[in-house]
Amino acid sequence: MNPVRHVEGRTAALRLENLDTDQIMPKQFLRGIDKRGLRDGLLYDLRFDGEGRERADFVLNRPAYAGVSVLIGGNNFGCGSSREHAVWGLQQAGIRAVVAPGFGEIFYSNAMGNGLLLVALPEADVRRLMDEADAVPGNAVSIDVATLTLRGAGGVEARFDMLPRHQRMLLEGLDAIGLSMTYRDRIDAFAQAHWAAQPWLKDVARPAAGPLNASA
Template identity: 65%
Template sequence: MRKLNILSGKAAALPIENLDTDQIMPKQFLHGIDKAGLDKGLLYDLRHDAQGLMRADFVLNRPERAGTEILVAGANFGCGSSREHAVWGLQQFGIQAVIAPSFGEIFYSNAMNNQLLLVMLPEADIAAMMADAKRPETAEIAIDIEHLRVRSASVDAGFTLSARHQRMQLEGLDVIGLSMTYEKQIEAFAARHWQAQPWVKDVAARTMAALRAGES
């Protein structure tokens, strides 16, 4: 997990509204039991033609766009199904942040819980930032996570994050890592709970033991 105050990198414009998770990560790439190889499926039908060949005119296929880390996208990015693979595929491809006017609600939670940074800006700022991103010489974008500002060649704008999501980004935590920072409090709560209600402690294990004893 990365831990940083400012995320900066090469940006690419993806001016498509309502780009859903089925397009971001098509269903044929969901057959594995782990996260490996999802970068190959990212935006597959946009990156490839009907014969499976790379489309030379698609932005992320252009040689000058190699190493893109930030997408500037259209409204309602990540709408549709709840597949978390869309987030994993973006990250495996090298995308660390997406900037858009709005996001699908479930996608937003999946992304922020996995440390894919999502930034919402007004449409006017997005339009200007897309224009910057379309020119290789002005395609660099910096996102100041500590001070909640994003800057490109022609845009300097503030954005909002919840305190929890900001902390996760700054400290390099996914949702499990964040939960583990409360390990002592969780253990203390569990101890109080079992002390007050000892009859429910390990009830499943004790039930199974009793059933096994009855079978013997």
């Protein structure tokens, strides 16, 4: 995963409360066994009508918002099912950060584990950022992960909170496994002490595994 230390980009307001992962990435785009092509499914039912025609009034279909990389969303953004495809689709579409008053818990963990920056701010700040994005299409924000600060071109300046482990994952470009492996020495030391105190438990399944592997 690439480090995420600073995000600066153009914004668009999605004035939708409780935007769930089924809306972010509809089920018909989950048929593949890899991550390819998810950009096409992002917010599909909001972007297109029942005949597959673009909805001209949807913010991300408007030419003035081309190249947006920061979404300003409503509360409980990313609620619903645990599908990680919602995060991957946002990233494939060029979205690097989402700012909202709150996020679905599983979506938040999936996003942070994939390097998609999520920023939770008070509703008053979010509304102001939305208003600025509507008034000046592409109004930019700058987000610094090291200092946990957001600055908007229209004057919004706010601090936000983040768990230390999520901040470290972003700054160092670590996913959950990568973060775990930074403790490899401590994990190995624990294992050695465990086997030394209880040697009868080490490789307890090996005798059974041999015949099973042979028969396979």
